Amino acid sequence: MRRFIALILALALCLSFTACKKDGGLKGVKTGKVYYLNFKPEADEAWQKLAKTYTDKTGVEVKVVTAASGEYDRTLAAEMDKDAAPTMFQAGNQGAIATWGDYCYDLKGSKFEGELTTDAYNLYDENGKLCSIGYCYEAFGIIVNKTLLKKAGYEIQDIKDFASLKSIAEDIHKNAKTLGFDAFTSSGLDPSSSWRFSGHLANMPLYYQFRDKEITSQPATITKDYLDNYKNIWDLYINNSATKGASLAKATGDESKAEFINKKAVFYQNGTWEYAGLIDGGFLAEELAMIPIYCGVEGEEDAGLCCGTENCWAVNSTASEKDIEATLEFMYWVVTSEEGTKMMAEQFGPCPFKKAAIPENVFFAQANEYTAAGKYVVTWAFNFTPAVDDWRAGVVDALTKYSAGQGKWEAVEKAFVDGWATLYAKENA
Amino acid sequence: MTALNSKLIRRPIQRYVWLFLLPTFAAFCVGFLYPFFKGFYLSFCKFRITKDATFVGLENYKIAFSDSSFLYSFAYTAVFAVVSLLIINVFAFIVAYILTQNIKGANIFRTVFFMPNLIGGIVLGYIWLMIFDGFLTRYNTAVVLETKYGFWGLIILLCWQQIGYMMIIYIAGLQAIPEDMMEAADIDGATKWQKLWKITIPNMMPSFTICTFLSLTNGFKLYDQNLALTNGRPFTGTGADQIKTTQMLAHNIVEAFYASARNRGPGQAKAVVFFILVAGISVAQLRFTRSREVQQ
Structure with missing residues (x-):
């Protein structure tokens, strides 16, 4: 008898647990749910607020989870494995499409897609399926403190190409003691900063190579072309800055930013996303400008800023039909509603949608000015990089040794060219 | 000690020993045995996420x-x-x-x-x-x-x-x-x-x-x-x-x-x-x- 009671009790306990689970699951069955795995930690708060607004308005549950900085791929892999996988996620480059393309819902013909003003930032797989849609774009270049530049005796118009940039930077560096500031902020190679050079700066040789060869999809190999230009600009950065040699190995992104905010340097290579941080740091909009990265390529006086995006939304094709529907509806709302467009403009700058709000960010205005003046846009060629983390790690390691005087430039070239080829081969084996 | 050793107390404990072991054993299964064997199986598979894995034999090794x-x-x-x-x-x-x-x-x-x-x-x-x-x-x-x-x-x-x-x-x-x-x-x-x-x-x-x-x-x-x-x-x-x-x-x-x-x-x-x-x-x-x- 007692054994029987014990059994019953144990069963009751187990059942009560399963009952809890069922209750929680039932709610979502009536209408679809949205689960967005967000890519940008700095935008998390804004997303949470927007999600709440949407839920209050429509009653549709929107869950936004933000992956820690640099952990997006890992978080996505873990989340996609769950029963309640993200319905909306980020697939922002060719590598991501190769990995997650099978899980991307074809967005062609959706109401959301109809709101786009350009196809330039969208990503397709090899079968022509529209896997992800670029929802904002960014630009990077060299951010200039115009006030300091003036103090050093120059105007922004004086910088037209690599030669003029070089002579101005060298002049400032030479007089750094009397001026109280240097030419460039530290080009730190700590992981918090190295992506600016292994990713963004490396875009310069990649872009020009691909332009010359008219490459529009991921190539299996790259060449040494324009790597001398990469060396030009890298040498200029590290030889005309207060941080030199082996100490670059540990210099962080925050240090570099702090140097710029504390008016210790005139030039700072970074992108439009830094704007809010710089304004918070005490800059006035009119003190700031962004100029193209000049590296000594012929005809580069006609170059504009480097514009592109890694911010592309994909919808999980393995989600239930209701969830997909709810997600598409949510995306449409984000890019068309007043609340949504306002948040997008504040957080991400200009967005390629018909109803997008206009951002305050002056760097974007400059990017547009360059384009309006007929200069060519340097696109984000680095989106083709195979095994991007591995490739960049190799380049950073070689750059660190070179900058500390312990390695040759040929090692950087090898990391660039051979690294690309072997990683491409490995990925596509 | 003698009280605990008496048959009156020991018997029911012995009889229901599985009931007392159950929670820990369940946790052990969930937290160790299942992931271990699943991981072992996955090492013979090609997979991106663990839900859809295809068996490839010793290829991974x-x-x-x-x-x-x-x-x-x-x-x-x-x-x-x-x-x-x-x-x-x-x-x-x-x-x-x-x-x-x-x-x-x-x-x-x-x-x-x-x-x-x-x-x-x-x-x-x-x-x-x-x-x-x-x-x-x-x-x-x-x-x-x-x-x-x-x-x-x-x-x-x-x-x-x-x-x-x-x-x-x-x-x-x-x-x-x-x-x-x-x-x-x-x-x-x-x-x-x-x-x-x-x-x-x-x-x-x-x-x-x-x-x-x-x-x-x-x-x-x-x-x-x-x-x-x-x-x-x-x-x-x-x-x-x-x-x-x-x-x-x-x-x-x-x-x-x-x-x-x-x-x-x-x-x-x-x-x-x-x-x-x-x-x-x-x-x-x-x-x-x-x-x-x-x-x-």
């Missing part, structure tokens, strides 16, 4: 064993584990021995030596990186620039973290040595050195067993300190043939798992090999030191 970085990191880890095991245990024993000699403030020292163990590996890695680099910058170099700095840096870091922990175990062992043995040795006129070698160390073999086991497996499993201090740098070779000269086994596995997102199988296969290696080595080590334990 072939890839794992033909990966020179895996073999390198295995050798590197083995050397590291042995060196750290020796240094940690020698120093931990010396410190424990000194702190049981009735010196003033022994308790404060014990606490202070134990404290580093409470700090997480990642934080520790970054703190030591700053210390090392602060020093190395004077000579225009850095931890990530030379393999030897990375190796010894990791050894110093691990010693600093673990000597205090092992010390506590050794102190417990030292205090458990029967006083009468020491007294008998004193009466027989044994010197301090003789007492250490003939009485203390043989009696401490259980502590040595547990400490060597812990430091050996810790050395093999080291991950977060490795990630924070060197992240495998510096490298030799390029691209897929790249060897990360300070990369340890655990780090190599995690990287293999996440870097090749299109097939995580080789990473999983490496993890299974890793388990077999670490289990094998630690069982062998346990057997060896156990055989030297004396019965008191």
Whole structure:
């Protein structure tokens, strides 16, 4: 008898647990749910607020989870494995499409897609399926403190190409003691900063190579072309800055930013996303400008800023039909509603949608000015990089040794060219 | 005690023993057995996410064993584990021995030596990186620039973290040595050195067993300190043939798992090999030191 009671009790306990689970699951069955795995930690708060607004308005549950900085791929892999996988996620480059393309819902013909003003930032797989849609774009270049530049005796118009940039930077560096500031902020190679050079700066040789060869999809190999230009600009950065040699190995992104905010340097290579941080740091909009990265390529006086995006939304094709529907509806709302467009403009700058709000960010205005003046846009060629983390790690390691005087430039070239080829081969084996 | 041993109480407990074991066993299944066997199965599969995996047989193991970085990191880890095991245990024993000699403030020292163990590996890695680099910058170099700095840096870091922990175990062992043995040795006129070698160390073999086991497996499993201090740098070779000269086994596995997102199988296969290696080595080590334990 007692054994029987014990059994019953144990069963009751187990059942009560399963009952809890069922209750929680039932709610979502009536209408679809949205689960967005967000890519940008700095935008998390804004997303949470927007999600709440949407839920209050429509009653549709929107869950936004933000992956820690640099952990997006890992978080996505873990989340996609769950029963309640993200319905909306980020697939922002060719590598991501190769990995997650099978899980991307074809967005062609959706109401959301109809709101786009350009196809330039969208990503397709090899079968022509529209896997992800670029929802904002960014630009990077060299951010200039115009006030300091003036103090050093120059105007922004004086910088037209690599030669003029070089002579101005060298002049400032030479007089750094009397001026109280240097030419460039530290080009730190700590992981918090190295992506600016292994990713963004490396875009310069990649872009020009691909332009010359008219490459529009991921190539299996790259060449040494324009790597001398990469060396030009890298040498200029590290030889005309207060941080030199082996100490670059540990210099962080925050240090570099702090140097710029504390008016210790005139030039700072970074992108439009830094704007809010710089304004918070005490800059006035009119003190700031962004100029193209000049590296000594012929005809580069006609170059504009480097514009592109890694911010592309994909919808999980393995989600239930209701969830997909709810997600598409949510995306449409984000890019068309007043609340949504306002948040997008504040957080991400200009967005390629018909109803997008206009951002305050002056760097974007400059990017547009360059384009309006007929200069060519340097696109984000680095989106083709195979095994991007591995490739960049190799380049950073070689750059660190070179900058500390312990390695040759040929090692950087090898990391660039051979690294690309072997990683491409490995990925596509 | 007698009350607990009475049949009236023991019987029902014995009869329902499975009921009492059930929660722990269920947790063990969920937290260990299921993931372990699933992981084992996945090592024979090609997969991106664990839900849809296709069986490919031994393919992943072939890839794992033909990966020179895996073999390198295995050798590197083995050397590291042995060196750290020796240094940690020698120093931990010396410190424990000194702190049981009735010196003033022994308790404060014990606490202070134990404290580093409470700090997480990642934080520790970054703190030591700053210390090392602060020093190395004077000579225009850095931890990530030379393999030897990375190796010894990791050894110093691990010693600093673990000597205090092992010390506590050794102190417990030292205090458990029967006083009468020491007294008998004193009466027989044994010197301090003789007492250490003939009485203390043989009696401490259980502590040595547990400490060597812990430091050996810790050395093999080291991950977060490795990630924070060197992240495998510096490298030799390029691209897929790249060897990360300070990369340890655990780090190599995690990287293999996440870097090749299109097939995580080789990473999983490496993890299974890793388990077999670490289990094998630690069982062998346990057997060896156990055989030297004396019965008191």
